[in-house]
Amino acid sequence: METIKLTIDNRQVEVPKGTTILQAAHQAGINIPSLCYMNLPHLAQEHKPGSCRVCVVEIPGRKNLVPACCTECTDGMTVLSHSLRAINARRTVVELLLSDHPKDCLICPSSGNCELQKLSITMGIREINSVENAAMSTYRKDASPALNRNMDKCVMCRSCETVCNEIQTVGALSAVNRGFMAVVAPAFEQELTDSPCTFCGQCVAVCPTGALTAVDNTFHVIRALADPNKYVVVQTAPAVRAALGEEFGYPPGTSVTGKMTAALRSLGFDKVFDTDFAADLTIMEEGTELLDRITRFLDGDKSVRLPILTSCCPAWVNFFETNYPDMLDVPSTARSPQQMFGAIAKTYMAEKLGVKREDMVVVSVMPCLAKKYECQRDEFKVDGNPDVDYAITTRELAHLIKIGNIDFKTLKDEDFDRPMGESSGAGLIFGVTGGVIEAATRTAYELFTGKKLEKVDFHELRGMEGIRTASVNFDGTYIHIGIAHTLGNARKLLDGIRKGMYNFHAIEIMACPGGCIGGGGQPLHRGNSIVLKARMDSIYKEDFNKPIRKSHENPEIIKLYEDFLGKPLSEKSHKLLHTHYFSHPKK
């Protein structure tokens, strides 16, 4: 590998050929700032339009300043990142961005977490020189059940465009109009809800400013908690506990399950339950469905639709309904854990507690933005009353905790309430890519073979690669499994299935990178794959240490079937826990 030697700010740096100045500088501990540069190494995507011009540096002898993110190092190159010329240029560029930006930092949802604000702070900008009534590039606000667009705050970094088009291959966003009024919007400047947007929220996860933000349901929850007539129940998704700590200064990968539960109780929720319980329930239903299809297939039934596709990810369901309407009978009919939880909570649980359906409020804490959309889909309501009332994100929960004056770090660990707080390790690993199918495999193995599963960990199903395949040995019968995360990889798999290229029995799809841990509702990853990997490791570690690791061994699940549901795929199960799909989802 050829190496290059260059000098950056009088420091000698040695890098492989092909390295850019920005990368070489970071290696040498020189933090050249940037705004539009975004690197997603685990997704093999480097977004470097070279358009913000914040990272410009001086190379003596060259006519103009050059963008460090795009310019490759050459042997013997001299780079000055903070010469007067470079500093003046960088500052002027940031001032220009600020001159075309709303000045409402104090009340902006991204305040404190905004890359433009950080630049202004580090550069010490104190005034913006523009004429009185200087033009501002404004755009109509766009709202949806899951995310909000405020394009007045867009800096045209185009990260959302890259994520939506190249990684998710959804194609809901691209630049429209020209010059000063150029903006990123859906085609023909449609409303977001009319576009193919799946609400995966990855655009929110990479937006450096407050242009793209999540819908905030915090105050709905506060009002519900304050209402003496309401019985408020909360469920928390597996991925939340692996990332919530980051909002309180914990390093990524710290699991804060105990403190999270304590905080929720302290906030006044009447019952603190766990979505993981419903994840176990999902495995019961979906695992049985999987086995049913596989057994019929192996018996020679040609009408069986295989592979079975997981259906717990609402952004994935949206994507599927829009792009593969000819295959609506292929996914599992099982609802997502969030929705199964709500359905059981407002029937089985409400009855047990003596609470009327209309007096129960179910709140879910999710790493996800699409869940906000999912819970208001009509098929998940009974006479207009939704199974899940409000979905809030990990970040919103952090706000609630701070609004509740709770000192998170000093909380003593507490446990979830029962019965719907009891879960197995299989339910927990739903939060990572490969986790759902591994959980299903743990149960399906025992149900199919009738034998006890000794090796509970299926490492061949784990990892960060975008598409993974494995063949799991069910005592002589090989079950072929495919796994994809990010919708671009999902599309690859689905296109292949449509062409009849694969012989998978089951496929797990997650819309977000790394699975739910990388969701749009988590502390923003902005492309940092190290954070995603750390969250993933923490989930698997917690699973490893759980006493029960298979969904069908969860005693509360067993009891639920005995007392209420009967058996998986029973009529009651079908009514409460299963659904069907629509071509072109109504939003």
Added chain:
Amino acid sequence: MQLLVCGGTGCRASASASIVEKLNESLKAHQLTEEAQVVTTGCFGFCEKGPIVKVIPDNTFYTQVKPEDAEEIVSEHILKGRKVSRLLYEDPENKEHITDSRHMGFYQKQMRIALRNCGVIDPENIDEYIARDGYSALAQVLADLTPEQAIDMVKQSGLRGRGGAGFPTGLKWEITSKFSSDQKYVVCNADEGDPGAFMDRSILEGDPNSIIEAMAICGYCIGATKGLVYIRAEYPLAIKRLEIAIQQAREYGLLGDNIFGSKFSFDMELRYGAGAFVCGEETALIASMEGKRGEPRFKPPFPAEDGYMHKPTNVNNVETFANVPVIFLKGPEWYASIGTEKSKGTKVFALAGKINNVGLIEVPMGITLREIIYEIGGGIKNGKKFKAVQTGGPSGGCLTEAHLDTPIDFDSLLAAGSMMGSGGMIVMDEDDCMVSIAKFYLEFIVEESCGKCTPCRIGNKRMLEILEKITQGKGCMEDLDHLRNLAYVIKDTSLCGLGQSSPNPVLSTLENFYDEYVAHVKDKRCFAKQCKALARYTINPDVCTGCTICARNCPVDAITGEKREPHFINQAICIHCGVCYQKCKFNAIIVE
């Protein structure tokens, strides 16, 4: 005898097609169809005095011809041999009619190489192109030269790109030829976007085959079998003429498989622009052809390595291509003997503004601005005083009287603070406000910026706002400092040539006409009287009758005076609306 009628867009707009019709009618009526032929040609370049009709072989040059004049031309000149004097070009100095176009001041110092066939042949007839050595260069190249030898000849000629950047053409061809690929492309940039520029348009309308031949030669040299002409949709006549030429070339086997029986195959198609100046930038052009948003991207890699559909692509301007066949016909030494040391050959300029001979000219590099403006251009219109000459369009700068003896070439214009650009040359006189000129170019840039990079998208808008503030009389000296800083940063940090050169009009006017800016800012005066908001309205006491009409109509009560006594305008209150000037029946209001 031949009656050549200009069929360029300019003369077309003045009914030259009708002239052709009427001439044919008259020839038929007088039974002269065997003796004389009417030919529609390309642009003669003398657009100020169009429509042009030229009679061959005596070189009679008729100007400002109307369709009604056709009968007289035929019955007097063609039938009786008597030239129609009233239609002859009149020399502005000695007022004499010039009977032979070769004696016209406009043409004497011109050297038409790229425009060699414009105004001479019928562009819709490939036989006329062939009759003037058309496609001989291609034949010679295919028969006698290897690609390397041909490239070498282009290099020796010293030809540099005519689109504005001036990159050595032979070198670009050589670099592209060295990248191996299953498919390569030759692209002709016909997106000519500079406001007022029509050099490329005239070449395409007047001699489209020269481009086809040149692109085929280029294809042979670099190893490309496909050519693409990216032409702006606003040039329908050029598009039509190119389509006809391509069709005719295909029929003759000059495009397609095994041209001239060689192993070389080449064909081409047109792609249309959609109204974006930025798509004249090669990477934005390529993105546009690929169906993407027309935005430039970082270079390297250059299109020679990674171009259209990520294949090696050679992009050249129309005028650059127009020069190519001549290099082979007359030899690179001949070509290199014209021009200066570092800028060989000729350049086509669109001469416009406050000048007597507005039109299209082609001159050898090294000619001075003074020669162009005063000898070819015929001097400043209406006897006014020369103030500045703007070269290079929105990317260029304004040069002053002190620069008039600058020889025109790529490097000297750059050194003088402007640039050659694609060939726009606009002459300004004492009635032009240089601040307004800078503002005009910035308005264009703000409209055309693609919006990708911060300095161009927002910076140019902010510069424009400062200039608007100044021309409205609200500027302050600090604004000039901000303007200058913005200009330098935009130039230093923009992603592409559009942004990098957009501050040039501002910077060159700040440099050469600083006192005009100061007058606008400090004195709130525009001495060229162009900025309406800075106009000073005063009442001439010798003429004013005291009728009080102005005072009664002034919306801000700035005018005082007794009946039948001269009135007075209070400058501190006046808002320069101009109502008093409109109402005064005695012309007593002076505007300056």
